[in-house]
Amino acid sequence: MANNMLQYTILSNSAASWLIAFGIIIFMILFAKGISKLVAWFSVRYLTKVDHRNFKETISQRLARPLSRFLFWLITFIALNNLYFPRALDFFVFKLHFSDIVHKLAMALLIFLFFNMLIGVVHMVATVFKRSASKSADRSLIQLTSLLSDLVRAILVVLCILVIFKSFFNITAASFATSIGLVTAALALAAKDTVENIICSIIILLDKPFLLGDYISVNGTSGNVERIGLRRTVLRTDTKTLASVPNRDLTGNKLENVSNQTFRRFRQEIRLAPAATAGQLENFVQGIKEIITAQGAVVTSNTIFLKNTGNQGHIVFMEYFVSITMAYADFCALNQKINLDIITKMEALGLQQVLIIADLNK
Known part of the structure; x- marks a missing residue:
């Protein structure tokens, strides 16, 4: 009785064949994730010198999860491929057998999942190199890793699309190579700005x-x-x-x-009223020099002189540099202190200011 039930035909296949196929699928549903995690952790721990404990999330998200999806659908398709496609469902769609369309879609999905798994591997490798570069403060290596990983992933995406296209339309190797050249040329023309930015x-x-x-x-x-x-x-x-x-x-x-600059620079031009005398101007320039000198070794070099004169006023030019290691907030505080001392000097000499043009460089 049991043998007769197992030999009973359901949708062009025996009940036993369906039970075996669904048994394999249920097994993969239950254990695909666990098997994938085991394979991913084993690969990272024993096949590389990477400390897997520092990359738990990356291994889980970028290695185990894509591998789980690929293994599940791969085994599922293998199990279903051993069955005969139900004749009742094998109708024509645009002059194509529905079974052929399902087969091509299944292959396209497998190809996509395979390349998605490869992209996850690339991301994992890039993460490892970035972590190593961060520890050694090697910004050049971080930059190189980031760009190369983006480039490799972009190439894999393009290859994935081309391989799916080849599989879906049964293109020969020669035609496929020609198609790659045509697609590359078309992309270069259609996305000229993108190609230029990549270069x-x-x-x-x-x-x-x-x-x-x-x-x-x-x-x-x-x-x-x-x-x-x-x-x-x-x-x-x-x-x-x-x-x-x-x-x-x-x-x-x-x-x-x-x-890359080695110093912070402060540059300023002070325009004084035309009524200022030569003695006042000389004392004022000398006073600014004394104010700058009073700052000690903080100011590495300075230039102060009477730059120009005329009926529009007298222009006193001042410029000084400090080390780039000085915090920007401290640099601003220093400029404020010096300017306040200059204003005090102007008041003491009875000088009138016309205009100040400042250029504060970071």
Whole structure:
């Protein structure tokens, strides 16, 4: 009786065949996640020198989860592929057998899951290198790892689409190679700006005009470099907002890397009323020099002189430098103290100010 029930035909397959297929699927539902975690942890712990305890979340999210999905659907498709496709469901859709369409969709899903797993591996490798570079404070390696990981993932996405396309339409190897060339040319024309930005990102990687964390200024936008991507670089501006700058703007325009400067500079021009006498002006210039000298070794160098004179007033130029290691808040406090002392000196000499033009550089 039991044998007869197992041999009973359901949708072109025996009951026994269906039970075996569903048994395998249920097994994968129950154990695919556990098997994937075991394989991922074993691979990281015993096949690499990486301390797996520092990458628990990354291993779980980027290795175990994609591997679990791929294994589940791979075994499921293998189990179902041993069955005959039900004749009742094998109708025509646009002159194609429905069974062929289902098979092609299944292959497309497997290809997608496989490449998604590879992208997870790339992300895991990039995370390991970034962590190592962060410990050694190697900003160049962090930048290199970030760009290369983005580039490899982009290549994998394009390959995934092309392989799915080849599998779905049964393209031969020669036609597939031709298609790749045509698609590449079409993408280069349609996404010219994107391709240009990717090339510029490689130029930035090789020339290293700036690194992660540097303070740069380009086209009126200034900020600390937070991320260098394939298409654009993200800056954290002075107002704490994020600004995205296309990479071609960073290589094709004047770029100032403020982080590479060795000193902070304060420059100021003081315009005095024409009524000031030569003696007052001489005493005033000498007084400013004494004020700067009184700051000690904080001010590394200075320049103070009577720059210009005329019926519009007398211009006294002053400039001094401090070490870049001085905090910006301390730099501002120093400028304020010096300016207050200059105002006191002007009052003592009876000088009248016409206009002050200041340029405070960070």
